[in-house]
Amino acid sequence: MSANVHVVGVGMIPFTKPGRSESYDVMGETAARAALADAGIAYELVQQAYVGYVYGDSTSGQAAVYGLGTTGIPVINVNNNCSTGSTALWLARQAVASGAAECVIAVGFEQMQPGALASQWNDRPQAMGRTLEVMGGLQELSATAPMAAQMFGGGGQAYMDKYGITNEAFARIAVKSRAHAANNPYAVFRDPITLDEVLNAPQVWGPLTRLMCCPPTCGAAAAVIASEDFARRHGLNTDVRIAAQAMTTDFDSTFADGTDMMKVIGYDMAKAAAEQVYEAAGVGPEDVRVVELHDCFTANEFITYESLGLTPEGTAEKFVMDGNNTYGGQVVVNPSGGLMSKGHPLGATGLAQCTELVWQLRGRSEGRQVEGPLTHALQHNLGLGGACVVTMYEKVN
Helix, strand or coil, X not given: CCCCEEEEEEEECCCECCCCCCCHHHHHHHHHHHHHHHHCCCHHHCCEEEEECCCCCCCHHHHHHCCCCCCCCCEEEECECECHHHHHHHHHXXXXXXXXXXXXXXXXXXXXXXXXXXXXXXXXXCCCHHHXXXXXXXXXXXXXXXXXXXXXXXXXXXXXXXXXXXXXXXXHHHXXXXXXXXXXXXXXXXXXXXXXXXXXXXXXXXXXXXXXXXXXCEEEEEEEEEEHHHHHHCCCCCCEXXXXXXXXXXXXXXXXXXXXXXXXCCHXXXXXXXXXXXXXXXXXXXXXXXXXXXXXXXHHHHHHHHHCCCCCCCCHHHHHHCCCCCCCCCCEEXXXXXHHHCCECHHHHHHHHHHXXXXXXXXXXXXXXXXXXXXXXXXXXXXXXXXXXXXXXXXXX
16 A cells, blocks of 8 residues: 555535534535535546444435435445544545545534433443443542543543643643634634633533533534545645554553553554554654644543653643643644534544644645644544544645
8 A cells, every 4th residue: 555645625614513503414515515626526536435423324424425426436434433534534545545446535524412422322232331341440430420521531630640740731721722723713612711711610520621621513524535646637736645544443451450541541542553653654743743633621632742752751741831732832733723622523523633734734724824834744533442543644745
């Protein structure tokens, strides 16, 4: 799989609160049309479609892309928890890199309901049963707090206990995310918040307050992936390519005796995927100046700084306090506002991250543009259960 794979078009729609969006099929079609228009090609040239969503009936992907045309191409429905969008992207890249197809579209959408994430099937073994069992052995479980907040809050608490810090750095990440989102017309929450407001917001679980947790969101995003030969034959933009990409799932360390909550929430998955990507791309974290990472809770963004190698282990607090995660610092993390402020429609998140980074590399992010020249951009998308996708994009023109 050595063929150059380019992101020739991206698109997304503004994210919204549940109950305020159009239906999932309309959202998916609209985002896909935006990506096709950005690429400058007709849907009839697309040879495969990978469509991601978490909450929906089987073949919802067909319902979305049939609005583009009924061309008979393979449509593959993808569900990989919160990493669904980047999993669709990973499959699309593989199809092009292997030569199985020359032009593929990845689409992600989610029509969510208000409230915390919850299992939809209670008459069968839980998909995350093993994770929950390990978690129950590491911390006391609450019958009232959202399970995701207990998981990621537990990871944050484990870090605090290990290094003797407070949750102030977690709160500063929320303030930073809102400041970034103020310049993103696609984000749900664009109003600034203060450190005191974050720290004094109602407690959700452990070190997490309500303003340290991402909201349920509706939305859609898409990317058109093509080989270099296809792009050049059709006069498409080849200025951004996927330099490297890796997907990992849980290791023994997630469930082993003596593990900790940082590993339960994906630290080792992210670290291994990032290391694979750096090696394959021939660049390191020091070469990256813009990152979109999975900040479903501020504690996870904080921990992920270290798993991605943006700062050495044990130094994430200083990294935040010194402003190295924002404009004027070492690397701008989540210029879009991230999941915390832009929103987190599960199936769309990974492709929205892709869209933001392609815009950044093309210099099209307007008020949130990271100063250039930018050569590389890094994406991290995590789903518990588990799967982690890390992608390195490279500016080539």
